Amino acid sequence: MDNQRERLKVLGAGIFSLLLAMGIARFAYTPLLPLMQQQAGLGIADAGWLAAINYGGYLSGALLASLVSDLVLKDKLYRAGMILAIASTAMMGLSTDPTVWAVSRFVAGLSSSAAMLFGTGLILNWLIRHQHRSELGIHFAGIGLGIAGCSAAVALMQQWLDWREQWFALTALGCLLAVPALRWLPAPDTSGLTRSGEKLEDNPPSPLFMRLFMAAYFCAGVGYVVSATFIVAIVDRLPGMAGQGTLVFLALGIGAAPACIVWDLIARRTGDLNALILAAVLQIAGILLPLAGGLPAALAGAMLFGGTFIGMVSLVLTMAGRYYPTRPAKMMGKMTVSYGVAQILAPAITGWLAAGRAGDYGVGLYLAAGVMLVGTLLLLLLRAVSRREAAESACVCPQG
Numbered sequence: 001m002d003n004q005r006e007r008l009k010v011l012g013a014g015i016f017s018l019l020l021a022m023g024i025a026r027f028a029y030t031p032l033l034p035l036m037q038q039q040a041g042l043g044i045a046d047a048g049w050l051a052a053i054n055y056g057g058y059l060s061g062a063l064l065a066s067l068v069s070d071l072v073l074k075d076k077l078y079r080a081g082m083i084l085a086i087a088s089t090a091m092m093g094l095s096t097d098p099t100v101w102a103v104s105r106f107v108a109g110l111s112s113s114a115a116m117l118f119g120t121g122l123i124l125n126w127l128i129r130h131q132h133r134s135e136l137g138i139h140f141a142g143i144g145l146g147i148a149g150c151s152a153a154v155a156l157m158q159q160w161l162d163w164r165e166q167w168f169a170l171t172a173l174g175c176l177l178a179v180p181a182l183r184w185l186p187a188p189d190t191s192g193l194t195r196s197g198e199k200l201e202d203n204p205p206s207p208l209f210m211r212l213f214m215a216a217y218f219c220a221g222v223g224y225v226v227s228a229t230f231i232v233a234i235v236d237r238l239p240g241m242a243g244q245g246t247l248v249f250l251a252l253g254i255g256a257a258p259a260c261i262v263w264d265l266i267a268r269r270t271g272d273l274n275a276l277i278l279a280a281v282l283q284i285a286g287i288l289l290p291l292a293g294g295l296p297a298a299l300a301g302a303m304l305f306g307g308t309f310i311g312m313v314s315l316v317l318t319m320a321g322r323y324y325p326t327r328p329a330k331m332m333g334k335m336t337v338s339y340g341v342a343q344i345l346a347p348a349i350t351g352w353l354a355a356g357r358a359g360d361y362g363v364g365l366y367l368a369a370g371v372m373l374v375g376t377l378l379l380l381l382l383r384a385v386s387r388r389e390a391a392e393s394a395c396v397c398p399q400g
Contacts, residue, residue: 007132013184014115014123014139017082020177021115023146024170025085025108026054029092030232031154031246035163046098048351050105051229052344057109059340065117066333071125071188074118074329081114082181086174093167115181116317117336121329122188124321129189136321137261140314144256144306151250202324204331206389212382214338217316219375220280221342224309226368227287228252229347231305234362235290235298244295248302255306263311264318272319273383276312280376283308287369291362313339346371 029050036042042050061081068074084107091104123139150170157166205213231252232245267275286308289301316335321328350364 009184011138015142016177017115017119017181018142019146020174021085021112022143023150024174025088026112027147028150031151039163053102054105054109055343057106058113061110061113062333062336062340065329069327075188078114078118081111082178085111090171093164117329117332124328128325136314136318137264140260144253148253216375216378217335218338218342219371220312221339222346223368223372225343225346226364248298251299252302252306255303256310259307259311260314277379279308279311284369284372
């Protein structure tokens with residue numbers, strides 16, 4: 001019973017860290033963006049640059065994670081990331097200088113990578129050491145809850161508070177979330193053994209597998225970022241849908257909240273790669289549904305998209321941890337660099353395409369769906385490579 005309670009506290013630390021670093025520090029900017037444009041003089045071009053700078057901070061954090069192997073250092077960086085998440089949120093309300101906002105968004109990106117990569121890696125390492133299932137569905141529920149919670153909080157607060165006061169209110173909430181995020185995650189065990197004394201050993205995939213895996217995850221990054229960045233603007237421009245974008249973004253968060261737990265269960269039955277392929281196919285449908293027109297299609301598409309993009313992230317990072325149980329954040333960082341590069345390139349390409357269509361970002365959804373189709377084909381190839389390598393390994397006989 002004590003062991004189960006300890007497991008729930010560790011997973012709870014992960015949820016609260018994601019609520020803080022992803023929900024508040026990173027994603028609060030999306031629902032607050034229209035208010036900042038109305039009240040704080042944030043221009044259209046600056047708004048785009050701030051989003052790109054945020055992704056740049058996240059990518060920088062992913063590069064750092066791919067280079068760090070020491071568990072104690074990872075723990076220190078995770079804890080520093082929680083403090084930076086609070087600081088970056090407060091900075092948004094302290095100034096109307098775009099340079100200050102840019103620094104804030106970069107720091108917020110760093111803090112979100114600390115929660116996503118260092119925090120996730122530490123939690124997965126703890127689960128494996130204590131011989132629990134190496135599944136992260138409960139942990140990653142924090143992302144969907146953070147998106148939905150932030151959308152709901154902003155919708156509620158804007159009736160009484162201006163843009164600056166909302167950032168300060170979110171900062172105060174972040175201080176509360178940081179307490180369990182920091183206190184409930186125990187210091188890392190550096191012994192290299194499980195609780196029962198078994199040695200933890202890495203089982204890295206082949207170079208071909210890694211190349212295909214990173215390419216497929218790059219495609220998933222394109223599929224994710226276009227909808228996540230532009231869905232509010234796209235929906236607001238659809239006929240009869242003005243002002244519905246925030247509601248659709250809320251639906252995206254609601255769809256994401258339980259999704260990782262569901263995908264853990266699916267992966268148990270089908271295997272990780274089959275689950276990834278299914279999620280990719282469903283995500284293509286979720287990306288395109290809002291273009292069918294009407295609020296029901298937009299809400300259904302948002303929930304389907306939210307439920308699949310976060311499922312793919314959870315499955316990929318869990319697989320990384322299984323391949324490298326002694327240093328899970330290392331492979332997680334490499335995979336996230338691939339995902340992060342897509343997050344910088346795809347919005348820029350979408351903006352360029354939209355500029356030739358009178359600001360219609362909807363063309364980006366077709367781009368995202370097309371790239372996701374390529375990613376699905378890469379995952380099918382990856383499954384074939386995995387089966388071939390498993391068969392070759394099984395056929396290796398002892399010499400003599």
